[in-house]
Amino acid sequence: MKRNFLASAGFALAVLAGGPAAAQLAGEPYIHDPSTVVESDGKYFTFGTGGGGLMSDDGYTWHRGALRPGGGLAPDTIKIGDRYYVAYAVGGGGMSGGHASNVKVMWTKSLDPKSPNFGFHNVGIVASSNGVEDNDAIDPAFLYAKGHLWLSYGTYFGTIRIVELDPKTGDRVKGNKAVDVAIDMEASDMMYRDGWYYLLGTHGTCCDGPNSSYNIRVGRSRNIQGPYVDNMGIPLLHGGGKLVAAGAGRVYGVGHFGLLDLGDGVQKFSMHYEADMDRGGLSVLDIRPLLWKDGWPVGGDHFVPGTYEIQSERGGGALELAVDFVRIDVPRHRGPPPGMPAPGPNGAMPEPPPEGFSFFGPPKGPITPLPDMTLAQDSVNWPAGKIDVQLNDYMTRPHQKWTVTPVADAGGYPGAPYFKITIAETDRALTAMADGSVVAQPSFTGATEQLWRIDQLTDGTYRIMPKATGSQPLALTAIGRSSLALLKFEPNGDRARWNFRKP
Amino acid sequence: MNSLRTRLGSVLVVLLATTGLCNAQNATPNASPAAPSNGAPVFTGINYLAADAKADKAARTLAPYFSPAKTATAKPDADGFIRRWLLLEPINKPNPSNAVFTGTYVREALGHEAYPGQFATLPRDGQAVQVGNQSLTWHALDANRFDAKLFRLAYGLNKQTYGVIFWAVTVIDSPREMKDIRLAVGSNSASMWKLNDEEAASLFDDRRMVMDDVVSKPLTLKKGRNVLWGAVINGPGLSDFCVRFVDNHGQPIKDITVSAQ
Numbered sequence: 001m002k003r004n005f006l007a008s009a010g011f012a013l014a015v016l017a018g019g020p021a022a023a024q025l026a027g028e029p030y031i032h033d034p035s036t037v038v039e040s041d042g043k044y045f046t047f048g049t050g051g052g053g054l055m056s057d058d059g060y061t062w063h064r065g066a067l068r069p070g071g072g073l074a075p076d077t078i079k080i081g082d083r084y085y086v087a088y089a090v091g092g093g094g095m096s097g098g099h100a101s102n103v104k105v106m107w108t109k110s111l112d113p114k115s116p117n118f119g120f121h122n123v124g125i126v127a128s129s130n131g132v133e134d135n136d137a138i139d140p141a142f143l144y145a146k147g148h149l150w151l152s153y154g155t156y157f158g159t160i161r162i163v164e165l166d167p168k169t170g171d172r173v174k175g176n177k178a179v180d181v182a183i184d185m186e187a188s189d190m191m192y193r194d195g196w197y198y199l200l201g202t203h204g205t206c207c208d209g210p211n212s213s214y215n216i217r218v219g220r221s222r223n224i225q226g227p228y229v230d231n232m233g234i235p236l237l238h239g240g241g242k243l244v245a246a247g248a249g250r251v252y253g254v255g256h257f258g259l260l261d262l263g264d265g266v267q268k269f270s271m272h273y274e275a276d277m278d279r280g281g282l283s284v285l286d287i288r289p290l291l292w293k294d295g296w297p298v299g300g301d302h303f304v305p306g307t308y309e310i311q312s313e314r315g316g317g318a319l320e321l322a323v324d325f326v327r328i329d330v331p332r333h334r335g336p337p338p339g340m341p342a343p344g345p346n347g348a349m350p351e352p353p354p355e356g357f358s359f360f361g362p363p364k365g366p367i368t369p370l371p372d373m374t375l376a377q378d379s380v381n382w383p384a385g386k387i388d389v390q391l392n393d394y395m396t397r398p399h400q401k402w403t404v405t406p407v408a409d410a411g412g413y414p415g416a417p418y419f420k421i422t423i424a425e426t427d428r429a430l431t432a433m434a435d436g437s438v439v440a441q442p443s444f445t446g447a448t449e450q451l452w453r454i455d456q457l458t459d460g461t462y463r464i465m466p467k468a469t470g471s472q473p474l475a476l477t478a479i480g481r482s483s484l485a486l487l488k489f490e491p492n493g494d495r496a497r498w499n500f501r502k503p
Numbered sequence: 504m505n506s507l508r509t510r511l512g513s514v515l516v517v518l519l520a521t522t523g524l525c526n527a528q529n530a531t532p533n534a535s536p537a538a539p540s541n542g543a544p545v546f547t548g549i550n551y552l553a554a555d556a557k558a559d560k561a562a563r564t565l566a567p568y569f570s571p572a573k574t575a576t577a578k579p580d581a582d583g584f585i586r587r588w589l590l591l592e593p594i595n596k597p598n599p600s601n602a603v604f605t606g607t608y609v610r611e612a613l614g615h616e617a618y619p620g621q622f623a624t625l626p627r628d629g630q631a632v633q634v635g636n637q638s639l640t641w642h643a644l645d646a647n648r649f650d651a652k653l654f655r656l657a658y659g660l661n662k663q664t665y666g667v668i669f670w671a672v673t674v675i676d677s678p679r680e681m682k683d684i685r686l687a688v689g690s691n692s693a694s695m696w697k698l699n700d701e702e703a704a705s706l707f708d709d710r711r712m713v714m715d716d717v718v719s720k721p722l723t724l725k726k727g728r729n730v731l732w733g734a735v736i737n738g739p740g741l742s743d744f745c746v747r748f749v750d751n752h753g754q755p756i757k758d759i760t761v762s763a764q
Contacts, residue, residue, distance in 0.1 A: 156711070184712055205602070
């Protein structure tokens, strides 16, 4: 029960922190129908319609350079053992071009064109449509689960089908027959989680820039062959599908889901936007967090820069500077007059409370709003040098408010840039120390100790990691209700989970 | 639905396809299939030639999508979907994109008789009517699936499949007056429906077919004969529709009979 409640709470907070979706990858992420982003040789790769593709050293800044022979439509990629299998479609997909198509598979031991292991080998045709039947064999997508390799394919012309491939060869399993699993869908993909097979696909209009209504939907089944139904029980063979991601803000038309599982409870999904209005309406790649709610995948949003309370999921404490607490002076409700005893434990009041002592109503005069504590009031006694940080009850004080800002030209990680985390209205920056402690240094220098990676976890909470972590990745961890340190990330439990709340 | 996808896809095929370094080498084995345990349909044909022309040479037929309506009446299926329809061969209405299917456009296209006297008399199976310069025939059919696959009707009859309007009508016989029921429609693409001469449901914009996509306000089925007309318009999409009546809880109304006369 606790886990469920906290997950729900975290999800709600994630929504609070989220905002209108916007493409945010750096470089030249121009692509249509991207394959699932896959890591090879320490780099990230995706292929699109028409051959070629994009590559990235860090998953944030993308450029051309990936090589894929075969041309054709909407490929997908998966790594099994030491092989990267690539499926793509030749033919189909169009009224004039017809719906006769072949899905082909090939493999290579590296996706990096500079690697000596780079070189594609044909497997051959693994699925086809004859142009008349209710299927158009394009948009292939892999799933490797429980030792089986599956391939889904199809478009709006008829059905989405699933076939089984041999994970050792990439070829069709002997005797396997295609099974219909959905209609009115294209750009399908599959996931397996907690005993459920998830069939994702794209609904809506494609390929019309900011007039495209492409959106990603999902159904699930206990059986890879279906029947897949959505959250309302509507079969995907009857047009059902629960929304996962759609256009919003400055981007239109979301399609071609691909799961990027980074491990430790961090999942992201690659996709393209039909139109990025900030990039002239061109189709671009993006990578966003994937969340899970009640057994269903939910497309998360990019982290929205801003000022937040950073709340520990462990004990609910707020990250703060370890400085003296400053009381808010309330003129009409000053403390006990001279000679009166102070409040006892738990705020116990003397009986009866004297006039002017209680904060309880009714009011004795006009009601006027009171200002929050200012930075000047709160910081009057702050040390000039570094200040330790700790966790404490959130009191809306300036030493508890952090501004999170992306840092230009500092690189990133899959889907996002590095951020600096500074006390609001100051340059005082959260800094990772070599001994595993965390402090707030007086200024932001751009050093890697002050660059932070913020990944949203599947339950909606966040993992916070410094770029500079020494020999192994470390994460901000609440080692006590009030204490924190940098430790190897713990995917289980709440010690290293954080929420960003509006302050 | 996928008008732009299909149009651009065709261009891409011309520009990009079959230029690869990889050619098909292996044929997929073709052994006897094992039926899925969940009862999902099995498709046995893998055509490695993947040639439209070859497949298209086969004699066209309405099977397996439709069967002639041979009985006097029919029941809704287990989910309440109405499968018996009088369907008119497609009216030519060229549209390269479904983006034009605004409410105004669809009402202009579907909100009136396609030919004089259409709504006055229920058509008969085999009856030919003149729509503009087209001579078109009504067909009394039972859809073999929950949805009436209009694309397959047109294809099977060697008619145009894209840029079309389809008209449909059926007669609902209710054993009693049924109040507060709703008409639930899904269609690809836009469509309009009227029950007993009153507009009941309208689906505008570029629609894909989802069961229970648009559900009407509460309606009344009269005791006895009720006439349900519908029209579907599509550009380059895979036209179809599904229709059923549901109660306020979304449960299907099944104690009715349906006829094409």
